[in-house]
Structure formats: C-alpha cells, structure tokens
Amino acid sequence: MPQRFAHSQGQTHGADGNGGEERQTVRRQDADRMSMQALDDVLDDIQSVMESNAQEYVEGFVQKGGQ
Amino acid sequence: MPQLRDSGNDDGGTHGCVRDEGFERIFGLETEYGVSVTGSDVPLDAGRIAMEMFRPVISRSRSTNTYLSNGSRLYLDVGSHPEYATAEARDPLDALAQDAAGEAVMRRLALDAQRRLASRHGDDVTVHVFKNNVDSAGHSFGCHENYLVRRSLSLRSIERELLPFLISRQVFSGSGHVMQGGFRITQRADHLDEAVSSATTRARPMVNTRDEPHADPGRFRRLHVIIGDSNRSQWATMMKLATTHLVLCVIEQSARMNLPSRLSACALADPGHANRAVSRDASGVNPCMELEDSLDFARDGGTGAQERADKGLVSAVAMQRRYLAVVTDFLDAHGAQVAASLVRTDVDEVLRQWRWALDCLEDGNHGALASRVDWAAKARLFGRVRGRNADVPLRRLEQLDMDYHDIANGKVYGSLVRHGLLEEMLDGGEVRRAMEHPPTNTRAALRGAFVRAANDAGMRYSCDWTQVALVGGHRAEAMLLDPFDSRPTRQYRHVMDELMGGRGDGESSSAR
Numbered sequence: 001m002p003q004r005f006a007h008s009q010g011q012t013h014g015a016d017g018n019g020g021e022e023r024q025t026v027r028r029q030d031a032d033r034m035s036m037q038a039l040d041d042v043l044d045d046i047q048s049v050m051e052s053n054a055q056e057y058v059e060g061f062v063q064k065g066g067q
Numbered sequence: 068m069p070q071l072r073d074s075g076n077d078d079g080g081t082h083g084c085v086r087d088e089g090f091e092r093i094f095g096l097e098t099e100y101g102v103s104v105t106g107s108d109v110p111l112d113a114g115r116i117a118m119e120m121f122r123p124v125i126s127r128s129r130s131t132n133t134y135l136s137n138g139s140r141l142y143l144d145v146g147s148h149p150e151y152a153t154a155e156a157r158d159p160l161d162a163l164a165q166d167a168a169g170e171a172v173m174r175r176l177a178l179d180a181q182r183r184l185a186s187r188h189g190d191d192v193t194v195h196v197f198k199n200n201v202d203s204a205g206h207s208f209g210c211h212e213n214y215l216v217r218r219s220l221s222l223r224s225i226e227r228e229l230l231p232f233l234i235s236r237q238v239f240s241g242s243g244h245v246m247q248g249g250f251r252i253t254q255r256a257d258h259l260d261e262a263v264s265s266a267t268t269r270a271r272p273m274v275n276t277r278d279e280p281h282a283d284p285g286r287f288r289r290l291h292v293i294i295g296d297s298n299r300s301q302w303a304t305m306m307k308l309a310t311t312h313l314v315l316c317v318i319e320q321s322a323r324m325n326l327p328s329r330l331s332a333c334a335l336a337d338p339g340h341a342n343r344a345v346s347r348d349a350s351g352v353n354p355c356m357e358l359e360d361s362l363d364f365a366r367d368g369g370t371g372a373q374e375r376a377d378k379g380l381v382s383a384v385a386m387q388r389r390y391l392a393v394v395t396d397f398l399d400a401h402g403a404q405v406a407a408s409l410v411r412t413d414v415d416e417v418l419r420q421w422r423w424a425l426d427c428l429e430d431g432n433h434g435a436l437a438s439r440v441d442w443a444a445k446a447r448l449f450g451r452v453r454g455r456n457a458d459v460p461l462r463r464l465e466q467l468d469m470d471y472h473d474i475a476n477g478k479v480y481g482s483l484v485r486h487g488l489l490e491e492m493l494d495g496g497e498v499r500r501a502m503e504h505p506p507t508n509t510r511a512a513l514r515g516a517f518v519r520a521a522n523d524a525g526m527r528y529s530c531d532w533t534q535v536a537l538v539g540g541h542r543a544e545a546m547l548l549d550p551f552d553s554r555p556t557r558q559y560r561h562v563m564d565e566l567m568g569g570r571g572d573g574e575s576s577s578a579r
Contacts, residue, residue, distance in 0.1 A: 004492055005160060005305055005420075007413045032434050038486040039451040045482040049470055052105075054462040061103040061195065061469060063113050063202040064146055 090316045090408035093155045093215035093550045094162040099148040099208040106191030117147040119180040134530045136519035138511030154511030155550045159308035160411045161506040168501035170474045177475035198297045199472035200254035207258035210297035214290045219322040228330035232314050234342045235386035238351040239424040240307040242296035243442025245464045252442040254296045256346030281532040301492040302439040309417040313394045329393050334359040345383045351428040354380035384428050512553040541565045
C-alpha cells in the first residue's frame, strides 16, 4: 500500500468517508459482513494453532525479569 | 560525560541555536522481546533460547551487545530479553522502518536458532519470539520510546501536561490483552505504578527521566516513555510517535516562551488509577479519568458535549479530543515550523488519522478501528472465535493473543494482513533497506558506515551511541556528540582512514 503518512502521496485515507448517516450505516454493515467472511478465512489459516496444545503454549512462556 | 559543545564540526555551530528554536527531534524505539520454545524433547528456558539466538552475534563480536551496520543496537538485556534499539531517526516514518528492521533481525536470529535446536531436540522445535509486554506469569517488559526534548521542558510539565496524553492515547496505540478478568486495551497498565521516576526495573514508572541524552546535556534531555505497548500495527507505531511529537512541540513552545500551556488543565488526580481505568474501557468513551481540576478543564472546553468534565471525570476519547484541539490550534500558528521539523511525515495526514480514530471510537465503529489498531484487531478476532464456539477456553484466546505477537513463527498477524483485515504501511523492500542502512540524516549514518567498514575490514572496534573507536593495533576514536549531524568530523575521517589503512589484519570486534 502507499506510504500513508508520507508527503506527496495525495489523499490516501480510506475509512473517513463522507455521505449521509444512513449510507454510512449501510456501508458499515457491508464492511462488517465482508470482514466476517475474512475472519473465517483467518480461522481456517490458523487451524493448526487452534488445534495445538494451548496450555503448553501459554504456560511455556515464562520470561522472568526485564527492563 | 565529556564536554559536548566542542564537537569538532567545521561550521561555526549556529545550526545548534536554530535547532533550539525549532521543533526538530530525534526519535528512537527500544523493544524488548520475549522468547519461548514449543515442541522440544527437553524443557528449554528463556535464558538458553536467548543464548542460542545470540550465538552468531557472540562469535562475531565476542559480546552479546553489538551495533549493526544500520546504526541500531542489538543486545541481550537483563532477564534474557533479546533487545533492539533503533538508530536515531528524525522522522517517525524512519523510526518505523528501523523498528520493522529490528523485527526482521530478530526473526532471522530465531529461525537460525530453531534450526540448531531442532538438530538436538527434535524436528518439532519451534522458537517463539514475542513482541509483546507480558509473559504467562505476569512478568512485564517494555517497548520504550525515546524523544530528544529541549532542556527547558520541566519534569512537572511532563507529568501534568504530557502524561494525560500518554495514558489516553492508548485508545489507538494499545496492543490489547486478554486475561482472567477480561480484556484490556493495553498490555502494561496493570504493571505500571509511579507516574514519573528515575528507576525502571524495580518500580515501574510511566515516564523515565534519567538524564542520559546522548547529546549536549546543556540543551537536551532524553524523554524515555515506558508506558507504551509494543505494537505489531505499523499504523499504531507511526501514530504514537507522530502524535507524541506534536504534543511535545506544544509543551516545548510554552516552556520556551515561559507561558502556561492550555494542557496543564489536563492534569490528572491519580495517573496510575487513570491508566488502569483507560485500559479497562474498550469503548474509550466512558468518563474514567479523574482530573485534578475539572473546572480548569471545562473552562477551555469549547462547545462539544464530550468536553464537559462530568463530576471531574473525562473519557480517554474526550481527553484525546482536547489534545487534538490544542495541537490543531498550535499548528495554525506554528504549522510551517513543525512541518519543517519532519522530513517525510505529512503533519496534516497525522491529524486526519488522529481525528479518524477518535471518530471511530465515538461512533462505536470498532470494525474500522480494527484495521489499524492492535487491540481492536484482536478484539474482533476473539469475537469471531467466540461467535463460533461460545465455550472457547481462555487459554486458547491467550494463545492467539501471544501468537499475534510472535514475529518468528506466529500465524495470526500475517493472516490478518493477507486477508485485508489489518493494514501494513511498509513493503518488504523498505524493511530490507532499513536492515542494511541507517537513516541518512542523523549521526546513525556515521555509526552505520563505521560498523560496516570495520566488519568488512575484519578490524577490532568498539562503539556506542556517541562514539566509534578502533581498538588493538590501529587505535583511533571519534566522538559523535550531535545526533542531528550526519556529516563526518575530522576525528571521524581519521578513524575511517585508519580503518582503510589497516584493512584485514585483525579478525574480531566488540561493542560496549
């Protein structure tokens, strides 16, 4: 994607749309539906994580100390 | 600390004065990583994993503390944390690229260590390197932001005028944390107590004020911000640096003019309490931050309903709105100067993004927020997991939370990006460039060139933020005292000449 914050990239901000409140609501519902599908694709991607031993994974991370 | 004014530069030194008048800044990020292993036939603790990762570093530099040819510092910190400190950057976009390069460096070390460990402990060995801030036992570690600030900035104004901003900005910069007792928008709020302190490891302050500017101490301090989370979202890393810079510009200018800034009305009654309350309010709009003087806050309130300080409490979003309003007014007067302080970043775009995030929170549009804000991205994913299985155990969500931060073998973050659910700002080419090259407009350019040349020549050297030196047969050293200056000094040229002359007769190096 373009370098959002850099000079000379023009207006790349996507989510701050205009338009009436009703249109925005419809747009948001569409977006939520699409993201629901994408989230299910993510859950398919990470199936191996979802099937591994969560207890071992989580409790195996003990760092101690820091800073 | 040596006398810093005499840096041996060729010009008359007038640019230093200009800098004190302007808003130029040095940015840096220090990120501590956590490590663990799964799939091993024997238990491997963090210490052994970290040492395995640093084995090639040690064999190259005979030390676990080293500087890279991109000007950054790579080292093994107390508590077996691999740590990466970015080279000095004058623009948040450069700091972002350098931080992403740090992730890539850590990933490479981790995957190399994984291959070696797998040969001894089984093919299933998987090394996890977490760019997060808490382990499963509740040990907390950090992502520290460094901002070079003018000496005139007082500790009192840091606490009264900056801290309310740092606490409330977490509505867009928090990384999120699922835990027993619920979801938090930050990883660290439950582990930080004192507001401003000179210690880090024992007490955990939000802002550290130890005075070690790595620059002229007569002109600068180094503000060390401890309160922030480590971010995977590049947007969040960028925004926390850029918005903090703008707020610091306001506070510095009022100190310079010796006038009170409008931000002193934001002072909090109890920063630690406010920090925990903000972390617990994923809406961002519940009034949960107690003001020291709510009348003072309301007096400067303008007309918006959000600005009313109800019973002395304001929400994180209302607090952010105040900072945004003050910064916007400030830029009306000083916009050109502030814009000149940043080479690459478009300040107007930062303001638009800042406003956009606050609008999303006020509108309850967390779906949009989730494309750029770490905590919201996680919350949305967890919501979907629970939607498919209401009985999902907490441990599974904690695992997904950790996997999101695993820069070596994590699946969640990459999948969210691939499916368009989370934006990335940098492409692979930019990250690879930042792995090899420091920012060109700070002293990091000199350090990076020195490290590269010394490594190529196989000469012994030492290095730190303000100095490069050849040791052994060809002794020579150069102080690099001005972080804004990328021009070679006479001393530096001498060191590089020695390096070229002595090429090839040594074999090792170290950093200190």
